[in-house]
Amino acid sequence: MNPFSRSGAPSLDFETWAHKMLITLTSALLFNLTACHRAPQSSLIAIIVPSQDNPYFKVEAEAAAARALQFGYRVRIDAHNDDAYRQDNLIDAAIASNAAALILDNAGTDASISTIRRATQAGIAVFLIDREISVRGIAKAQIISDNDQGARLAAIAFAKALNNHGDYAELIGRESDANAQIRTQGFHAVLDASPALKLVSAQSANWSQSEAFQKTETMLQAHPSITGIIAGNDTMALGAAAAVKGANRPDIRITGFDGSNDAIDAINANELTATVLQPAAYISQMAVDQADLFIRTRSTGKPELQIIPCDLVDKSNAAHYKDFAKLP
């Protein structure tokens, strides 16, 4: 519901366009006169992420922007709100602005392939972060965190906190999101191996804190025997924590996923047991580094698919993590 980005105002686009026309005309002239050896290169890097009101995607966008600015690129950040159509429009805008590279956390694998292919054909080097697409050879790189490994880490910590027995509930992310599916599969790959751990209720809370709050309250009513809640992301885990606090059930263990600062604060306050940190900032920086290398040398020197492992964050190491990165 927030189709507003903080940049990309129409006047700016016009300036960019006018600027580009000028460069094109001048360079055409120069080309005729001197047969110059290098085509004029746009120095815009477009960054498109799912939303800017989620701490994870926000860090992802900001880390990429900071790195690109550091390298001297112009930057534009937009959000597609998990709407493939809006993503399509934003990528059209990036093509129209003659962006050199696109850093993209896409709006769903199947819906994104044709759009990404169009950007590549228009000469934009596309670097995918966070979410994978099933087709190879279109994007220059796909740098994703290992959701399956992360989910298994979370599940192992969760099972340990529950001493491998008892009733538990699960809060699933938006069910149309591939990462929601990968995480729940990862959880169950571990948890289903313990016969004494029993899943009594599983609900989607669509990644939302207030929805997780209400659904947890209701699930606790239906199943007072619940002693643990495993959540597909941190915002849902925090919603569950608020409900558990309201129900005065400090015995209930909750784990999240993402590694947001809010979740780490909650771990320190004993409201969450653990979360799994996806190195969002690191992944974004890697993507920009490779984009820069590609723009200069036409090669990233790396395989297309690069999978980055996640870290488990619990009370023992919470102090070492901040802003989706391990502190140096």
Added chain:
Amino acid sequence: MTAPTTLTSRVLLLLLKLRAVLMLVILLALFSALSPTFFTANNLSILAKHVSISALLATGMTLVVLTGGIDLSVGSIAGLCGIVAGLLINGLTIGGSTHYIPIPLVILVALLVGALAGACNGLLVARFSVAPFIATLGMLYIARGTALLLSNGHTFPNLAGSPAHHNTGFPALGQSFLLGIPAPVWIALCIAALAALLAARTPFGRHVYAVGGNERAARLAGIRTSRVKLITYILSGLCAALVGLIIAAQLESAHPATGESFELNAIAAVVLGGTSLMGGRGSIGGSLIGALVIGILADGLVMLGVSEFWQIVIKGIVIVLAVAVDQLQSRVQFRFLSNLFRPKQEANQ
């Protein structure tokens, strides 16, 4: 011959009027039978707390819909007001020094923001003749965007405040109990009772119905239709602000995306309660029952472990069926009423 017909038709009419309540009773019975913990004091209290959110929004929405309008911006206004509260509780930095504001003032400011957003809607609709759908759709985006701008996309945490800043106590708005009933339920009940009184027992209430029934006739009868509309949008904005505050208080944090698609739940509750989207017909009480039906359905299905996808489908079916039955029954009702009047006329002759 006429006496039994009148009796049966009267009984039928009573049943028709109680149809929403009957639906509620059926749902309650169904979920109580299927889930052993559904009909317990504890769960009903939580259920009431969940319902109070959409009931509050539906209360304001009913007044707007009665004038023939609609307010699509309530969810966004709720999100904005939560963010305003979050911003103020976390301290305003002006000129290098950070200021903390006492909680009653925080609540007042958030309510004012809600009222102001509602007033913008009202002015656009009443003075500038912008279609309510468009005016409030605009406000939906403006309020959501403003919430994102104010928070820079972040969540405001720790709304519990701190004793050092003399701003503790905000969570009580969403978490405290009075006589064993959660605070949000009291708030929703009080607001709904006031609104019902306003609608049914005051000249203003009659003006609301008149504007929705026939705006031109109302204006010719001397009703200041613009002012009536303006006030309904302000009241709707205030209800939305209350919802934003309650949710922020419950979660002890304010998120700029809070309240997304809440407006649709509120409209569904209003429609389920028998209020006509054309205006002029309906009641606050009906909307409360509508909110209860939607809330019970949502919570009951979660307790039964029904998947999210089915929950959405079932909600849609219930809304469409309820309105279809409403139309059917009003036709039946009309026929019975005509039958009622005919013998009387003959007797008079």
